[in-house]
Each structure stands twice: as structure tokens, then as C-alpha cells.
Amino acid sequence: MAPEPVDLRGSEETLLITLFLRERDAASAHPILGDPFAGPALARVEYGSGAWQWFSSDTATINARAKCLDTWAAAFLAEHPDGQVLHLGCGLDSRPLRLERPAGSRWLDVDVPRVADLRRRVYDLPDDVETVAASVGDPDWWDRVDGDRPTLALAEGLVMYLTPPEVHDVVDRLLARCASGVLAFDAVPGWIVPASNATLAAFRLDARFRWGYDGSAFRARYPQLRERDDVAVTELAAAATTGPWHALYRAVDLVPHLRDAMRLHRYTF
Numbered sequence: 411m412a413p414e415p416v417d418l419r420g421s422e423e424t425l426l427i428t429l430f431l432r433e434r435d436a437a438s439a440h441p442i443l444g445d446p447f448a449g450p451a452l453a454r455v456e457y458g459s460g461a462w463q464w465f466s467s468d469t470a471t472i473n474a475r476a477k478c479l480d481t482w483a484a485a486f487l488a489e490h491p492d493g494q495v496l497h498l499g500c501g502l503d504s505r506p507l508r509l510e511r512p513a514g515s516r517w518l519d520v521d522v523p524r525v526a527d528l529r530r531r532v533y534d535l536p537d538d539v540e541t542v543a544a545s546v547g548d549p550d551w552w553d554r555v556d557g558d559r560p561t562l563a564l565a566e567g568l569v570m571y572l573t574p575p576e577v578h579d580v581v582d583r584l585l586a587r588c589a590s591g592v593l594a595f596d597a598v599p600g601w602i603v604p605a606s607n608a609t610l611a612a613f614r615l616d617a618r619f620r621w622g623y624d625g626s627a628f629r630a631r632y633p634q635l636r637e638r639d640d641v642a643v644t645e646l647a648a649a650a651t652t653g654p655w656h657a658l659y660r661a662v663d664l665v666p667h668l669r670d671a672m673r674l675h676r677y678t679f
């Protein structure tokens with residue numbers, strides 16, 4: 411099928427960065443994630459500015475992040491074959507195609523309407539993958555969430571683009587609606603927010619970071635959450651690479667500020 415021009419705005423546009431980096435990884439000699447769906451999906455999209463190509467040096471970190479979240483999602487579904495996955499801010503990520511989903515499980519892909527529509531056109535998703543065209547901050551879509559199933563809320567590359575009240579609304583609603591489950595997401599500390607916004611502006615991207623993670627404040631606000639993992643993405647990238655990239659990530663890991671620039675969090679409730 412011919413590529414189609416896409417109209418993506420603000421943080422929606424950043425889904426092309428992660429898709430592009432997954433395609434690069436899959437086409438490389440030693441893939442970390444090896445997403446076979448990224449190349450065909452990228453080929454379906456005709457996109458003008460190409461600014462996202464400047465983020466090539468993030469290939470290992472972004473793919474190591476996705477792989478870790480795949481592993482956590484697979485572990486959740488293995489433990490809870492009747493479980494439900496809320497794939498928040500899913501963009502054009504092929505996670506429900508990459509993972510084996512038990513027959514009794516549920517999977518909801520959630521993204522804003524313009525992205526959800528594009529996702530339906532780009533992927534031939536099976537009928538049992540439900541697409542929710544809504545902002546995660548919109549209260550109405552939570553009616554579709556089955557509160558009795560163990561629930562994994564998985565947000566990759568999302569929460570930094572939300573305002574603090576939006577992040578709190580999502581976690582509040584998750585904990586109010588779902589009896590038990592897992593919350594998994596990547597986040598950046600507060601100091602990264604202005605630094606990343608300068609980079610995004612320099613590349614003429616309209617997306618802006620709005621929320622920085624503070625672990626103590628987060629846990630104080632949500633005593634129901636039990637911390638299970640807190641992993642530096644650069645440590646994952648170091649473990650997944652060899653040669654000069656491995657040396658670079660090992661060096662980065664020696665500098666706490668750089669090592670902590672993006673971390674993956676897993677909480678249970």
C-alpha cells in the first residue's frame with residue numbers, strides 16, 4: 411500500500427521518533443528489540459520534516475526500554491492469563507502483535523483520536539485488540555476498563571508529555587477502578603524537562619515535556635503502590651550493546667545525573 415501523508419501535532423509527532431528507531435534497530439546487525447512490524451509500519455507513513463531522524467543516537471536506549479516493557483508485559487500476562495493491558499499512549503508501537511496474548515486476556519490500545527485513526531489504518535490489528543480513541547486524561551474511556559480483571563497499565567514515552575494533573579488523574583482512576591495490577595512506565599526527573607524542551611525546540615518539534623518524576627513524592631501520594639522495579643534505561647542499553655556503544659553507556663552510568671535521566675518504573679497494587 412502507498413505511504414500516506416500524516417497530520418500529527420505536538421507530542422503525537424514523537425511516535426515517529428520511536429517508530430523510526432525501532433525500524434533502525436530491526437534493520438541492524440544486532441537488534442535489541444528486533445520489531446519486525448516497525449519497518450512495514452514506517453513505510454506506510456509519509457512524513458515531511460524528517461526531524462525525528464536526528465534522534466538516531468537514541469536507538470539503543472529506546473529499544474532497550476521497549477524490550478524491558480515487553481518483558482514486564484509478557485510476565486504480567488503469563489501470571490494473569492485473564493488480565494487486561496491498558497497500552498497508554500500506544501502511538502504506532504506494535505506491542506500487541508509482538509507479544510503472545512492469552513486467549514482469555516484483554517488488550518486496549520489507547521491514544522488520542524488522530525493517532526488511533528492512523529494506527530487502525532497502518533496496522534491490521536486482530537479483532538481482540540481494542541482501540542480506544544481518547545486522551546488518557548479523558549475520564550469517559552475508563553468505562554471500557556474491566557475493574558475486576560488484574561490490570562497492567564503500561565505507558566511508554568507518555569507521562570513526560572502529560573501535565574502533572576493529567577498524570578495524577580490517570581493514576582487516581584486506575585487505582586479507583588481496578589482492584590489489582592501493575593503500573594509500568596518510563597519517566598524523566600524534573601531537571602530533564604527544560605533540557606529536553608530546548609532539544610525539541612531546536613529540532614522544530616512542537617512536543618513539550620511537562621512532568622518530571624519525583625519518586626518520594628509519587629510514593630507519598632500513592633501509598634497503595636508497592637515499588638517493584640526502578641531501572642536506568644542506560645543500564646539496559648549497556649547490557650544490550652557491545653563495542654563503543656557499550657563503553658559509552660557504561661561511562662554514562664558512572665555519572666548519576668546522566669544515568670538517572672530516564673528510568674523505568676514498575677509498581678504493583
Ligand SMILES: C[S@@+](CC[C@H](N)C(=O)[O-])C[C@H]1O[C@@H](n2cnc3c(N)ncnc32)[C@H](O)[C@@H]1O
Pocket residue numbers: 421422423424425426428429498499500501502503520521522525544545546547565566567568571572
Ligand atoms: C513518544 S510517543 C510514544 C508512542 C509509543 N508508546 C511508543 O513507544 O512508540 C508519545 C505518544 O503519546 C501519545 N500521547 C500524548 N499525550 C497523550 C494523551 N493525553 N492521551 C493519549 N496519548 C497521548 C502521543 O499521541 C504519542 O503517540
